[in-house]
Amino acid sequence: MNLTAQQKRICEQVINVFETGSVQGDYSSISIFPDGPGRIRQVTYGRSQTTEYGNLDELIQMYVDANGTHSNELRPYLEKIGVTALVDDSQFKRLLRDAGKNDPKMRQIQDEFFDKRYFQPAMAWADQNGFTLPLSALVVYDSFIHSGSVPEFLRKRFAERPPARGGNEKTWVQQYVDTRNNWLANHSNAVLHPTVYRTQCFKQQISRGNWDLSQLPIKANGVNVLGG
Amino acid sequence: MARKALSLLPSPLLIFFVFALVSACVSPQRDPAESPPQLVPSDWKPSLEQVQTSIQDELETKAQKSQQYLNRTSQNLSDLTDARLFITYILLMQNLDGKEQKTLFDEQKNWLAKRDELARSEVVSKGGSLAPLEYASAFRQVTEKRLAELEQRLAQMTRKNK
Numbered sequence: 113m114n115l116t117a118q119q120k121r122i123c124e125q126v127i128n129v130f131e132t133g134s135v136q137g138d139y140s141s142i143s144i145f146p147d148g149p150g151r152i153r154q155v156t157y158g159r160s161q162t163t164e165y166g167n168l169d170e171l172i173q174m175y176v177d178a179n180g181t182h183s184n185e186l187r188p189y190l191e192k193i194g195v196t197a198l199v200d201d202s203q204f205k206r207l208l209r210d211a212g213k214n215d216p217k218m219r220q221i222q223d224e225f226f227d228k229r230y231f232q233p234a235m236a237w238a239d240q241n242g243f244t245l246p247l248s249a250l251v252v253y254d255s256f257i258h259s260g261s262v263p264e265f266l267r268k269r270f271a272e273r274p275p276a277r278g279g280n281e282k283t284w285v286q287q288y289v290d291t292r293n294n295w296l297a298n299h300s301n302a303v304l305h306p307t308v309y310r311t312q313c314f315k316q317q318i319s320r321g322n323w324d325l326s327q328l329p330i331k332a333n334g335v336n337v338l339g340g
Numbered sequence: 341m342a343r344k345a346l347s348l349l350p351s352p353l354l355i356f357f358v359f360a361l362v363s364a365c366v367s368p369q370r371d372p373a374e375s376p377p378q379l380v381p382s383d384w385k386p387s388l389e390q391v392q393t394s395i396q397d398e399l400e401t402k403a404q405k406s407q408q409y410l411n412r413t414s415q416n417l418s419d420l421t422d423a424r425l426f427i428t429y430i431l432l433m434q435n436l437d438g439k440e441q442k443t444l445f446d447e448q449k450n451w452l453a454k455r456d457e458l459a460r461s462e463v464v465s466k467g468g469s470l471a472p473l474e475y476a477s478a479f480r481q482v483t484e485k486r487l488a489e490l491e492q493r494l495a496q497m498t499r500k501n502k
Contacts, residue, residue, distance in 0.1 A: 260465055301474065307410065
């Protein structure tokens with residue numbers, strides 16, 4: 113998948129809006145969810161959210177190695193992350209918040225980290241399946257961020273095959289977006305319904321033929337994305 | 341000699357007193373006929389319903405909802421429902437005798453394990469930002485059912501005790 117720097121930036125900005133409500137994303141965001149091992153509460157942190165018992169240790173190791181403003185204070189936590197619960201450690205959470213809010217180094221490290229963790233695997237999947245268009249990249253990236261993959265149960269609900277297996281790229285993307293939109297809009301848990309702002313944004317781009325993401329702004333959940 | 345040895349033994353009255361004291365210490369179970377101990381003063385009725393309704397209203401009317409907002413709000417609502425269930429469980433517990441308390445405790449323990457299983461089975465977006473929302477909303481639905489069930493039992497118990 114060969115994206116220009118501008119096309120990649122647009123993909124990131126659209127996802128930032130979907131996830132956090134702002135084009136820049138929220139690098140200091142901390143949420144607590146009971147989704148750790150054995151459903152224990154855990155810290156979820158950063159622009160695209162990584163978890164205490166997932167890959168937070170890797171992110172903090174990268175930040176400590178980069179000598180950020182709060183690297184020395186966060187260093188002692190490296191051996192604890194993912195081992196000892198830090199969900200109620202207010203000092204740890206304050207350091208994460210401060211670093212995300214005030215230290216450009218933390219923002220740079222998060223960009224690198226989330227690129228490696230989410231964007232690159234999504235693009236590898238897109239390459240393997242023969243996708244080449246920037247809008248396809250955005251749709252696949254969004255699916256990896258939102259659902260962790262392009263879910264198999266959704267792929268079984270439409271006929272078109274991916275380009276690598278002889279299908280038409282635009283038709284596949286259109287059918288996948290429609291299928292995903294129907295799944296979210298009609299989910300038995302009504303609280304999932306509002307998340308169709310994602311698929312509706314893609315449907316708008318498909319209908320205006322914005323396959324190369326050159327028509328700006330892109331309206332994402334009410335926010336204009338300009339790629340600047 | 342035998343008389344001296346007998347004189348060293350405690351008096352029957354003292355033996356009875358010590359026995360009664362030890363029995364009271366090692367056997368804390370109440371007489372089943374006794375009324376259950378009051379854990380919560382009867383006029384203390386904490387309410388979370390208004391704050392829950394307020395969050396729910398905001399969730400329904402807010403124009404722009406990011407995924408992080410939806411996830412956090414949904415988790416807040418789940419936590420509130422769970423706290424309401426906890427309050428109802430305690431209030432019900434204090435209306436039961438020892439044997440019934442044990443039964444309710446076991447029942448609740450089993451239900452808690454099943455709730456987690458049920459909520460987890462609703463998560464299809466493993467590794468994605470939608471997963472916490474899928475889990476929290478399923479968790480809340482299951483908890484609301486159990487809350488209604490325990491509230492009904494508490495109301496029946498309160499009527500019976502009146």
